[in-house]
Amino acid sequence: MKISKIILYDEPTVPEIRIDKLKKFLKDSFPISIESRGNFFELLDGKTCQNIAKTRILDLKKPFSSHSPTNNDVLIESENKDMSNLDEMVLYDGYELQKAISEKIPKNEINLDTLHIIFTNKLTCTFDDNDFRYHARALISSNPSIISTTGIIEAPAKPKKYYVDLMTNFSKDKIKEIKEKYKGEFLEYHDSRLSEIIEGYLIQAIFYYETGEAFCEHNNCRLFNSHWQKDLLFTQIENKQFCKKHKVILKELQN
Numbered sequence: 001m002k003i004s005k006i007i008l009y010d011e012p013t014v015p016e017i018r019i020d021k022l023k024k025f026l027k028d029s030f031p032i033s034i035e036s037r038g039n040f041f042e043l044l045d046g047k048t049c050q051n052i053a054k055t056r057i058l059d060l061k062k063p064f065s066s067h068s069p070t071n072n073d074v075l076i077e078s079e080n081k082d083m084s085n086l087d088e089m090v091l092y093d094g095y096e097l098q099k100a101i102s103e104k105i106p107k108n109e110i111n112l113d114t115l116h117i118i119f120t121n122k123l124t125c126t127f128d129d130n131d132f133r134y135h136a137r138a139l140i141s142s143n144p145s146i147i148s149t150t151g152i153i154e155a156p157a158k159p160k161k162y163y164v165d166l167m168t169n170f171s172k173d174k175i176k177e178i179k180e181k182y183k184g185e186f187l188e189y190h191d192s193r194l195s196e197i198i199e200g201y202l203i204q205a206i207f208y209y210e211t212g213e214a215f216c217e218h219n220n221c222r223l224f225n226s227h228w229q230k231d232l233l234f235t236q237i238e239n240k241q242f243c244k245k246h247k248v249i250l251k252e253l254q255n
């Protein structure tokens with residue numbers, strides 16, 4: 001393996017991450033050392049807060065363009081809020097955010113053999129040139145890699161019927177009822193299954209770093225890029241298997 005060490009940065013607003021469990025999972029899965037640290041976004045200097053605020057997406061249907069953040073946007077970055085819990089969801093360009101935070105990785109820890117993985121509650125998105133709009137993403141694969149817990153909930157789609165039900169029922173009581181009807185079929189905020197799901201995204205981040213490919217086209221493989229919550233729950237909780245090709249690569253990485 002190229003990687004000999006992984007450093008995980010926790011997101012304390014999402015206790016369901018269970019960093020100690022993930023550390024053990026990685027240790028049991030790969031011959032590497034694992035270190036965990038506190039929140040990467042804590043105690044950031046003003047300039048970094050400004051740089052992060054600049055990565056907000058202002059228009060979902062336009063590729064990213066640089067802009068000056070408002071004082072309030074910068075302030076929010078310094079407050080370490082639960083970003084999944086604001087009145088209005090803030091969207092960040094995943095690659096721009098990755099650039100902004102990579103500047104804060106200590107120089108002596110930027111090595112090819114150390115992979116940094118940062119958890120965040122910020123919703124990361126990437127612009128898709130095919131349909132010319134931003135889409136939410138759970139994983140920004142790079143070094144540092146970003147795993148967005150909000151992205152895990154929001155990026156893979158819920159059942160089509162759920163949306164139809166929502167669209168045809170506007171009252172608050174009804175929405176509650178509909179959520180109850182589909183309970184368990186998709187992840188919700190503070191879902192107890194989150195840590196197990198994250199294991200899959202950790203593997204995808206590692207595979208991307210090692211092989212240049214994060215995803216697999218087979219929906220029976222843990223590296224499958226799940227566009228639906230149903231597939232995410234199947235690949236990472238029910239099935240937990242790799243396809244033939246990735247089983248071989250996994251074995252190679254483990255030796």
Ligand SMILES: [Zn+2]
Binds near residue numbers: 216217222223
């Ligand atoms: Zn595969």
